[in-house]
Amino acid sequence: MSTTAITLSDTTARPVTLRFHEWVTTVDHKRLGILYVVYALIFLLVGGVEATIMRLQLVRPHNDFVSPQAFNRMFTMHGTTMIFFVAMPLVFGFANYLVPLMIGARDMAFPRLNAFSLWMTALGGLFLYFSFLGGDGLYGAGSAPDVGWFAYAPLTAKTFSVGHSTDFWTLSLLSSGIGSIGTAINLIATILCMRCPGMTLGKMPLLVWLNLVMAGLVILAVSPLSAAQIMLLIDRYLGGHFFDTQAGGSAVIWMHFFWIFGHPEVYVLVLPAFAFASEIIPVFSRKAIFGYPVMVLATIAIGFIGMSVWAHHMFTIGMSAGANTFFVLSTMAIAVPTGIKIFNWLATMWGGKLRLATPMLFCIAFLFQFLVAGLTGVTLAVAPLDWQLGNSYYVVAHFHYVIVGGILFTVFGAFYYWFPKASGKMLNEELGKLHFWLFLIGFHLTFDFMHVPGILGMPRRIYTYEPGRGWDIWNLIVSVGVLFQAAGILIFVFNLVWSYFRGKAAGKDPWNAWTLEWSTSSPPPVYNYATIPTVRSRRPLWDLKHPEDPDWRYE
């Protein structure tokens, strides 16, 4: 662990083409991780522009900023992009980068599969956006897909979706799904087989545990989605009738297929968010995580229960009272392990010495917002309330609270926390705070007030609305919030670029942290560790820094 980094060759001296070739052909988990993250950031900007177009359209009733057709494409592309080409690559990018470092490994178990997965995901994004041209966009009336991100049958049947936009959507999800499953297999194999000496399952950092469960969920959830995409292709091209209701197919089967992916997917995204919080909160509270074994058990419980809640997306489709009751119970049950996690994070902070640097600020905001998101989730879990609120703007507000307020906030925290490790430079702290406050204000303006029109009866996915329903002012406020969010994001991107070139040098361990990745240089050498480390506790660097009072005495 004391070995310093050996630079193999000076990377800046070689020609650009050669360096580009190195990045394209790389099988190094760190480079692949960075590629995932950069790819996700580009799509974050694209998806953000799509959201902005929607909010401009909805800023007042009977607005005609865009046509209904264009609006419908925007919400389809926004949802698909943000889930499959922003959130998933961010999750996989961070997992790829961090997991081998945190378990003291030199790379993932299957480096080539890793590269293959990245490029399959990249191909998926290409498919999706090629639809603007290839979905008969330049010639016919069509263009990008306009079936909504959950693409309910039979809207995707040939009858209702002419042209090829739906095909590009299908191929896009199929391709990125293969990438996701590949990465999931890789993560599981890496975590189970590549841990350094001394790191038993019970001594893995929580981040690794959470990513292990996440990877298991990916395999269980993405497989049915991929199967459904293949069935849809068969329907559209080979005369199948799985979802073709005009030929006796079932629209409800598609809903089941989609949501048995779609709900576990929420946990696929939120477990890594929990993972970031579980690393950042202890370091910035200067205390060990409270109740490690319970945190692990709660994670596994979320994984299991998370597979049995999908039909709460379908309370309005006319399921039997028995089925509705079951899914109310399972959905509420998941609040218990999630609540336990929130209490454990609070207990970790309790009695600590909180350092309110940017990563911690994002995590504290996450705790607050995830609390709200969880509680509005409980209200939606109550089927009779869902009959009112389901598919309204209340739901849109709820899941953006989860995905933006919960997941994206911790991802930002993770950027500020691990950017120094990946680049060797600190992100600028003043810009970071500015980013945090702008984004926080924008987030709350947009998503707090978005609950209200939903309660007042505004359904989602409408390109315009009638005046006089009491929705106008709320929509205006929601749209204004977007300005603040956009400003925050731009500052963040500027900060990334500026700090990469001009940032303060980070050194090995800028946060005085405790997990293995902080023991190697920043950025780490290709082989991560010259000597494979040996650990005795969950916080190997604490043991090093406090030989008089090491963790392994208590674990």
Add this chain to the structure above:
Amino acid sequence: MLVLVTVAAIFVVVFGLLAYVVVRFRRRYHDPSEPPQIYGSTQVELAWTVIPVLVVVALFLASARVIASIQNARRPPGALEVIVTGHQYWWEYRYPDLKITTANELHVPLSDPAHPTPTFLTLLSADTDHSFWVPRLGGKTDLIPNHPNSMWIDPHEKGVFLGQCAQYCGTQHAKMLLRVYVDSRAEFDRWVRMQQQPPPGGASPLGQRVFESTACVNCHTVSGSRANGKFGPDLTHLMTRETIASGAAANTHEMLRLWIKNPDAIKPGSKMPAMGLSDPDLDAVTAYLETLR
């Protein structure tokens, strides 16, 4: 209600804790020493596992009771039956017992709590998924092809209740609006009698001839005439409706004429084609439709 109170209480408690922790344990000056390390506590963990479990059980039992009471409700003898069919982008209502077909504006009788006359809706779809939602009358239920659903409403207040399609169904999902008129028993009976009569014929023979010689009749029905299409809304009593285009426009002379001339001007992407009528034909057809009371 129980749910909202519980949720609000949890919010206050946990948010209070979070705020307290952030304020109280903030590092106030540069202090290199580490705080005491605490690794966990079984009792505390048990407490915050068991209490949420109890809360969840209570909330679950409360919602299970409501679900059962709504979904297993019996149909009283005075109940009205309506078959609702969702179309891209309008609503068809059939009253099988009363032999009435109408569109977009649903009339139901006021229900007296002592002698309830709820309305039971059978929900069908002719094409894609839709969802019937009038927030102030009840929750939403989807209309799914090959998957008949049902719901009921029991309105205790007179008036017009606005709603709209709540499941994305295609380009004009946004303007698939719906209006429910809750009428007093006398008003409702009068409405039923009016709908059951054929419209007065012969008032606008020229317009009727143009109407019946164009493709209008392939999609629309006017009872007592040659028009018997089923794809679009029944126009027999068009003038008794306050709106056209599924609530997207008021039923005035100008809007009706514009709608016939170019539906996309009101509802771009609607399934009704512009027929390319000459101005005189347009006026004639509009005049004819205005006789359909």
